Amino acid sequence: MAAYHVVLVHFPIALWMTATLAIVWRALSDGPLAKAVDRALVPLLTLGLIAGLVAYAVGTQVWSWETVSSTPLGRNHLLLATRWIQGEAVWDGVMRWIMAGLAILGSVLLGITGTLGGHLVGIYTQVSDALRPLGWEVYTTFYVPTSTLMVIGAVTVLMIGLGLWGRMRRSTGAPS
């Protein structure tokens, strides 16, 4: 299944990268062309999400769960792929700079995901060397300690709480 996974990942990569360019363009411009590109974003991201899920599903068949969850590179690849697909859901709205930032962050994660996938099938790039001085040895599993898990949990609850509070204030007519 590795070969099919390699074929299939081209589609979400192409769609997501195109979407990233569109988002960055839209963030920088209010011109008619940028607005036209913006209208294509929803179908681009939708198709990208579908293609990504298909590629993800096929990717999980390359090795068994036991194998991929026992291998540092496999774990990192799966972790990044999971985060990246989930990250698509937040790409909505008109907060251009946040959108642009998320788009660029997503592209970087996508690039790293692809690099790790290349390592898994024996095709190496220098991207992993670039990550090393930034503090991540890709041959070790990316995991965070329990204290950080608790921080993430608290931040998640806090973010949603702030969102709900903001929504309630809006619905009660508080100044925005």
Next chain:
Amino acid sequence: MRRLQLLYVVLALFLGALGVSWVTHGTGIVRNDPDRHIAIPTPLTMPLQVKAAYNDQDIFFRYRWPSARPGIHHDVLVFQGGKWVVRGEAAAGSEPNGLAEDRVAMMLDDGGVPEFGRYGGYITVGDGITTFSQSADAKAVRAHPDLGQRMKQVEVSKYLPATRRVVGDWSALVSESELAAQRKAGYFLDLWHWRAHRSNPLNISDDQNIGAARLGDAGRSSYSTNWDREAKQPKLMLDPARAGRKGLRWDDIVQGRLGFGDIYYLRADQAVPFDPKAGWAEGDTLPRRILTPADGSRGDIAVSGEGRWKDGYWDVILQRRLDTGHPLDDKILRDQGAYQVAFSVHRNAQQERWHYVSLPFSLGLGRPSEIVAAKFTGAAPDWRQAWTDVTLFYPGQVSWPLLNSKKHAGATSIDKGVPVKYRHSESQLAHYGVEAEFADAIRRQWLFTVFAGVLLIAGFGIALNLLAPKQGV
């Protein structure tokens, strides 16, 4: 607080959580744990330089590697509180008092063990091997009819895969006749094993082999234990007439005050029977190993010149007959022959599996290969050829059964005979080796991390959608 300000707060929280994740990742699990026999050396890799040369009769290997200090001592007997106690017993990682000798070892094959040239020493790390977090029970090993009773093994040491009927079962030895046939067919590894304390003072290297276990070649070993079980005292002490003293001092040993010009070992020809009434004082110390020149096949390998540590480096030259006349113990070497070798080094008082190992290298006698043994005439090589640089790495707890299991993504590649060097670097393998020692804990924490990551992004997305205005911010 306005909605825009809330949005910035949410963004800051999200980026902050990502930042904390990045800074703290990889912490909290990997640590030394003596109870599980885990002691991770730093650094994870080290260099070794190798040269080889041969004439019509002998082959020479020259090894050079860095070591902060010369580990010339091994376990000792110390006079404390009126009795002799052992110091320098096996410990995870480095022996705290430096009482574990430095070593360099080389496994050598002539193609009789086909997997060795592709996977090196990994094939010798089988199920139940000693000093792993989960190793075979010593009583079970001693009671085993072949391994314990016949071969006198007290632990599961290195062994070759085909000496067992089942890859993942240390006790499933093939029959004695099959083992003998394997040996005749060349299914064993030659093991050159230079020891800074137990062989170097005699200017020899231990000569061993690996088949059903790691065994000494036929003949007498260069070392035995300096302890009389019945009398509960050392067997020998230094001969004051020859050594100038009856024993050593503990402080001299642990403070590194003894050097190559001193007697720091117990050679049988410089010793006399132990005298309990010799006026022993607190801190008097005797080496726990009696050194006697090895004989037979066990004594085939000599040190050429002197194995010495100087300016932070060991420089050791080993010499052996191309044809030792012991084809069931040694790999016989020939002009223009092609062979495979792999190396290991113990330093910093590391013992047992806490060593650095190499991937397999090809060795050619006068023919192209990764290590080319240069042919020369005369008694000793001129060593003009360049060094071959070898990177050694800490292998962790990675066994051959694990590598052939579903837990290794490359198991199918091993099935296909893909060499380890094609897919892995030494640094990569060192990291994998460490992770293998914490496999379950890391896997669990990684799953939590995946879940937390998804949660964080979902939470951020929900917050954004709740705070986002319909048009413009």
